[in-house]
Amino acid sequence: MELSQFLQNVLNGLAIGSVYAIFALGYTLVFSILGIINFAHGAVFTLGAYFTYTLVVGQFENNGLLKGINLFPDGSPFSGTPWLFALATLVGAVVAGLVAVLVERLAFRPMRARGADPLLALVSSLGVALVLVNLIQLLVGAEIYNFPSDAYGQVQPALSFQVGDRVVIVRTVQIIIFAVSLVMLAILGYVIGRTKVGKALRAVAENPGTASLLGISVDRFILITFFLSGFLGGLAGTLVGTAFGVAGPYFGVTYGLKGLAVIVLGGLGSIPGAVVGGLVIGLAEAFVPAQYSAYKDAVAFALLFVILLVRPQGLLGRAQIQKV
Amino acid sequence: MTRAVLSIALGLLTAASAQKVQTPIPIGIALAQTGNVALLGQEQVIGARLAEKHINARGGIGGTPIKLIFQDAAGDENSAINAFQSLINKSNVVAIVGPTLSQQAFAADPIAERAKVPVIGPSNTAKGIPQIGDYVARVSAPVAVVAPNAIKQALKLNPRIKKVAVLYAQNDAFSVSETGTFQETAKAQGLDIATVQKFQTTDTDFTTQVTAVLNSGADLVIISGLAADGGNLVKQLRQLGYKGLIVGGNGLNTSNIFPVCQQYCDGVIIAQAYSPAQPSAANQLFVKEYRAQYKKDPPQFAAQAYAGVQVVVDALKALDRKKDLAQWNLNDLRTALNKQILAGKYSTPLGELRFDKEGEILQKDFYVAQIKMKDAKNGSFVYLK
Numbered sequence: 001m002e003l004s005q006f007l008q009n010v011l012n013g014l015a016i017g018s019v020y021a022i023f024a025l026g027y028t029l030v031f032s033i034l035g036i037i038n039f040a041h042g043a044v045f046t047l048g049a050y051f052t053y054t055l056v057v058g059q060f061e062n063n064g065l066l067k068g069i070n071l072f073p074d075g076s077p078f079s080g081t082p083w084l085f086a087l088a089t090l091v092g093a094v095v096a097g098l099v100a101v102l103v104e105r106l107a108f109r110p111m112r113a114r115g116a117d118p119l120l121a122l123v124s125s126l127g128v129a130l131v132l133v134n135l136i137q138l139l140v141g142a143e144i145y146n147f148p149s150d151a152y153g154q155v156q157p158a159l160s161f162q163v164g165d166r167v168v169i170v171r172t173v174q175i176i177i178f179a180v181s182l183v184m185l186a187i188l189g190y191v192i193g194r195t196k197v198g199k200a201l202r203a204v205a206e207n208p209g210t211a212s213l214l215g216i217s218v219d220r221f222i223l224i225t226f227f228l229s230g231f232l233g234g235l236a237g238t239l240v241g242t243a244f245g246v247a248g249p250y251f252g253v254t255y256g257l258k259g260l261a262v263i264v265l266g267g268l269g270s271i272p273g274a275v276v277g278g279l280v281i282g283l284a285e286a287f288v289p290a291q292y293s294a295y296k297d298a299v300a301f302a303l304l305f306v307i308l309l310v311r312p313q314g315l316l317g318r319a320q321i322q323k324v
Numbered sequence: 325m326t327r328a329v330l331s332i333a334l335g336l337l338t339a340a341s342a343q344k345v346q347t348p349i350p351i352g353i354a355l356a357q358t359g360n361v362a363l364l365g366q367e368q369v370i371g372a373r374l375a376e377k378h379i380n381a382r383g384g385i386g387g388t389p390i391k392l393i394f395q396d397a398a399g400d401e402n403s404a405i406n407a408f409q410s411l412i413n414k415s416n417v418v419a420i421v422g423p424t425l426s427q428q429a430f431a432a433d434p435i436a437e438r439a440k441v442p443v444i445g446p447s448n449t450a451k452g453i454p455q456i457g458d459y460v461a462r463v464s465a466p467v468a469v470v471a472p473n474a475i476k477q478a479l480k481l482n483p484r485i486k487k488v489a490v491l492y493a494q495n496d497a498f499s500v501s502e503t504g505t506f507q508e509t510a511k512a513q514g515l516d517i518a519t520v521q522k523f524q525t526t527d528t529d530f531t532t533q534v535t536a537v538l539n540s541g542a543d544l545v546i547i548s549g550l551a552a553d554g555g556n557l558v559k560q561l562r563q564l565g566y567k568g569l570i571v572g573g574n575g576l577n578t579s580n581i582f583p584v585c586q587q588y589c590d591g592v593i594i595a596q597a598y599s600p601a602q603p604s605a606a607n608q609l610f611v612k613e614y615r616a617q618y619k620k621d622p623p624q625f626a627a628q629a630y631a632g633v634q635v636v637v638d639a640l641k642a643l644d645r646k647k648d649l650a651q652w653n654l655n656d657l658r659t660a661l662n663k664q665i666l667a668g669k670y671s672t673p674l675g676e677l678r679f680d681k682e683g684e685i686l687q688k689d690f691y692v693a694q695i696k697m698k699d700a701k702n703g704s705f706v707y708l709k
Contacts, residue, residue, distance in 0.1 A: 005539070012531040063366055134358070142362030144552045144584045146559075148700050157563040169538070169564045171531075244528035245559075245584055247552050248363070254526055286532065293532040294494045294522040 004166035009286040015174035015243075017282020018181035023236035023255055024262035024274040025188065026100075026229035032205045032269035033225045036118045039125040040103045041233050042256025043132035044096050046249060048234020049241030050136060052092030056085065056151045063141025085152040089238045096234020097227040103128050104226040109219070129256075136249035146245040173243040180239060184232065185275055192271065201225060205269075254297070261304045267317020276315055343416060343654040348384070348391040351636055352411030354404060354422030354432070355446070355629070361399035363551055363580050364625050365424045368446055369394070371626030372421060374613055375633035386644045390637060397423040401431035408432045412439045418640065418657055419444065419665075421632040426450035427497035433460045440655065442662040446632040447625055449574055450501040454683035459662050461683030463631045463674065465597040467502040467574060470690055472509040474571045474595035477692040477708055478544055479513060481593075482569055487518040489542035491533055491557060492549065493575075494522040499548040502573045506546045518542045523557070525550050530560045538566060548573035555584025562588040569593060578623045582695075582703045590697040594705065598624040598674050599691040601707055606634075607673040621704065622673075631672035639664040 001009075023045060030038045054060075056079045058072035078088035107124045149157075160169045192198035203211040204221045212218045237252065258281065266277025284303050285296040307315065353372050356365030372392055380389045393415045395407035404423040411417045412435070419442040423432055429448040436443045437457030445453055445462035449470070453462050479485055488510045492503035503520075510517055518540035521533040534557075537545060545561060545568065547554050554576040561570065562585075572581075572594045582589055600611050600621040610630055614622040622630075640649065642664050649657070670677045675689040693705035 005535075008535055009532075012535070016529055016531075137358060137362065142358070142366060143580060144363070144555065146583050146586060149586055150700065158565060160565070166539075169535075171560070171563055174531075240528065245552070245556050247528050247556070250359070250526075251528065288532065292522070294524050294527075296527075296532075297524075 002164075002166060004163040004168050007163055008168045010283065011168070011170050011174065013283035013286030014279065015170075015178050015282070016285065017279040018178045019236050019239055019278075020255075020258055020262050020282050021275045021278025022181050022184050022232050022239075024259040024266070024278050025185070025271065026232040026236075027259050027263050028266075028269060028271060028274040029225050029229045029232075031263065032271075033201065033222060034108065034112075034118075034121075036108070036121045037125075037260065038100075038103070038108075038226075038229070039122060039256065040100075040107065040128040040132060041229065041259065042252035043129040043136075044100050044103070044230045044233040044252075045237040045240075045255055046136060046246075046252035047099055047132065048092050048096035048230075048237030049246045049251075050140065050145075050237075051095045051234065052088050052238040053145050053147065053241065053246055055088040055091055056147060057145070060140040060143075060145065063143055064137070064139045066139050067141070079148070079151045081153045082155065085147075089235065089242075092238050093231045093234040096237065097229075097231035099132075100226045100230020100233065101223050103230075104223060108226075109222075133249045133252075140249075142248050144245050144247050147242055152242075171243070177239045177243060180235075184235065188228070188232075189271070197224065258297070258300060261300050263314075265304050265307055265314055267314030270314065270316045270318075273314055273316035280315070345418065345649055345652050345654050345657050346416060347650060348389040349640065349649060350391050350393050350415055350417045351633065352408075352415060352417035352420035352422070353392050353394045353633075354397040354407040354411060354420055355394075356399050356424040357394070357396040359399035359403070361424050361550070364447065364575075364578065365397075365399075367578065367580075367623050367625040368424060368629035370614075370618070371446075371622070371629035372633050374610070374617075374626070375630040375637075378609075378613065379633075379637050385637060385640050385649060388644075388649060390640075392633070393417055397428060397432070399425065399428075401428050404428035404432035405435060408435045412436065412441050416654060417441070418654070419636045419661055421446055421629065421636065423448075425496070425498060426453060426501070429453055429460075430456065430497065433457065436460070440662075441658050442636070442665055444632040444635055444665070446629040448498070450498045454680075458683075461635075461665055461679050461685070463635060463672070463677060463685055464628050465685055465687050465690070467498070468505045469687075470595045470597050471502055471505045471573060472595075473690055473692050474593050475506065475509045475513060475515075475544075475546070477595075478569050478571050478593050482543070485544045485569070486516060487540065487542045488515045488544045488546060489519045489521065489537040489540050490517060490546045490548075491521040491523065491537070492547070492573075493525045493553060495524045495526075496550065496575075499525075499550070499573065499575060502548040502575075503546075506548060506571075506573070510546070515544070523549070523553060525553050527553055528556055530557045531564075533557070534560050534564050534566070537561065538564060543568040544571065545569070546571045546573075547576065550575040551578050551580045552584060555581035555589065558592060559585040559588045571595075574624075578625060579620060579703070579705075580623070582697065583701060586700045587697050589695045589703055592695045593708075594693055594695070596624055596691045596693055596705070597687065598627040599689075599693070599705075599707055601691075602673065602675050602689060604671055604673070604675055606671045607675070610673040627673045631670070631674050631677065634672050635665060635668070635670050635677070636661070638670050639668050642668060
């Protein structure tokens with residue numbers, strides 16, 4: 001492989017891998033606190049993209065119940081410069097976080113209150129995911145919505161570097177995705193590692209019973225966790241939506257599965273593991289030769305399988321020690 | 325127990341066989357109303373509903389109205405099979421228009437074949453659809469007939485084209501069959517196929533494929549996919565600096581790709597089996613009704629679904645003239661209807677249609693269009709001579 005091709009693949013892999021990473025972090029947060037996989041995470045991801053789109057464009061003109069409603073007849077206040085677009089992205093992610101809180105209230109808390117098997121919570125979150133996806137379709141139809149190219153001002157669509165006699169091209173949006181993901185990861189790392197909230201979260205994750213004896217409101221911290229998880233999922237949704245289009249109500253499904261592979265690969269419940277896992281899968285996909293690129297998803301899961309054979313606890317997971 | 329079940333089953337069978345045709349006349353519509361193909365399915369539903377409205381406003385079939393029974397066939401084989409079974413056994417339809425994808429047709433059409441219910445494929449263009457059985461016909465011209473026109477047109481626009489990059493969705497039967505036709509045509513025209521790239525209809529990130537196309541030095545790109553993936557592919561090709569001509573297959577033949585690739589859609593060449601500019605009276609009326617409701621030109625998928633319903637109804641009218649439809653027993657009508665569909669000649673929005681004895685459409689008019697974008701959102705298909 002030539003150097004230019006190698007660099008091209010690395011850049012492509014890092015861009016998509018970093019999205020996998022922040023998406024998977026949302027999964028991991030919930031898992032580390034509750035020990036369950038929230039299957040509605042993929043739907044929250046999709047919603048994040050739709051919320052941002054609503055703010056930036058203000059209408060869904062093609063199909064669905066919202067057809068004909070225009071929030072901003074005089075043009076959206078969230079469109080036209082990169083900063084306004086970033087603001088819309090943040091608001092979209094916050095609303096996605098609130099949806100995740102709602103999901104916790106409806107699908108997880110009643111189960112917890114009854115002391116139900118964690119598997120039931122998983123099935124119930126799957127139900128929520130289906131309801132959300134179909135609700136999106138009911139409201140806005142199955143069309144693909146793409147952010148208008150002038151929504152984030154005049155940004156060069158792609159940058160190219162000369163490497164030897166070949167050219168390496170990166171879409172600007174890929175660089176932005178990568179940068180935003182890194183910033184988010186740094187912030188999250190700081191919150192969990194260095195702040196009071198982070199301490200409390202870690203205490204709840206370690207042992208909810210003891211944490212509540214120490215005066216930590218477990219339910220409140222579970223809500224905070226869900227909010228953070230939904231925020232990250234929604235943010236990832238907007239990033240992917242900006243790069244590749246908001247590809248209909250179902251577009252979070254593949255990411256949902258991919259995210260699952262990422263956290264298992266990185267080690268369940270491990271925050272650095274989710275990041276490493278995301279980047280590893282992104283890079284692995286980018287290095288699939290172009291003529292076989294349709295098998296990218298299969299490669300991600302094959303890699304998962306191989307790594308689990310060698311390290312059942314995942315790349316950075318801790319081996320489970322059975323107490324006897 | 326078994327005996328009880330058997331006798332109930334037998335009872336049901338005899339009941340079904342002696343059934344009279346219901347009024348209003350039920351016609352089954354099994355299209356993708358949900359799922360990832362709903363994008364095309366929604367257009368088809370619009371076309372079918374317009375046909376229903378139009379026909380019933382003009383007295384239906386000899387005074388008896390028709391009623392379209394919709395069953396969501398989604399985008400997968402199982403949903404299509406369930407929709408067909410429900411339409412045939414529960415709704416007692418006289419014929420079915422559907423399903424949306426060729427892939428679903430290969431799974432669901434045999435069910436109609438066994439039950440002896442005529443099926444009209446409104447958008448199944450893969451090879452071998454009419455050959456599924458005696459009761460299967462289609463109003464969607466096969467890719468082998470439509471696709472080559474686009475490449476010839478591209479060569480007219482730029483005679484210096486030498487190298488071609490071909491991309492197709494490998495998880496979609498129709499795209500696989502279409503790309504075969506495209507590749508044969510390209511070779512027949514003396515072009516060199518520099519690279520063949522595959523993707524999935526659910527993909528959104530085409531960086532790998534685009535990088536390969538750019539490295540192959542192709543001066544023509546041919547895409548067989550659906551609207552979402554195809555549009556995204558066009559957008560990413562252009563954003564990463566591909567400057568040559570792009571030919572899109574039938575799956576990209578919808579105004580739904582405009583919001584996907586926006587200004588980058590400009591210049592994409594697409595061969596079509598339908599044009600709003602088709603001059604026949606039937607089409608001009610259809611275009612007028614469609615425009616009045618949706619403020620844009622009708623897409624091919626709406627026109628073909630409309631034509632599908634129209635073919636069934638015109639054939640029913642011919643039978644009704646021989647013997648009042650209410651007098652028929654359901655099974656006999658289904659069989660006679662199938663014969664009549666294949667025998668008739670129809671003036672539809674697609675122009676004049678007939679079928680060969682296998683149920684393959686015989687269509688006269690084909691078009692090649694080029695997308696012209698007015699702004700980021702609105703565009704149109706401009707017809708090339």
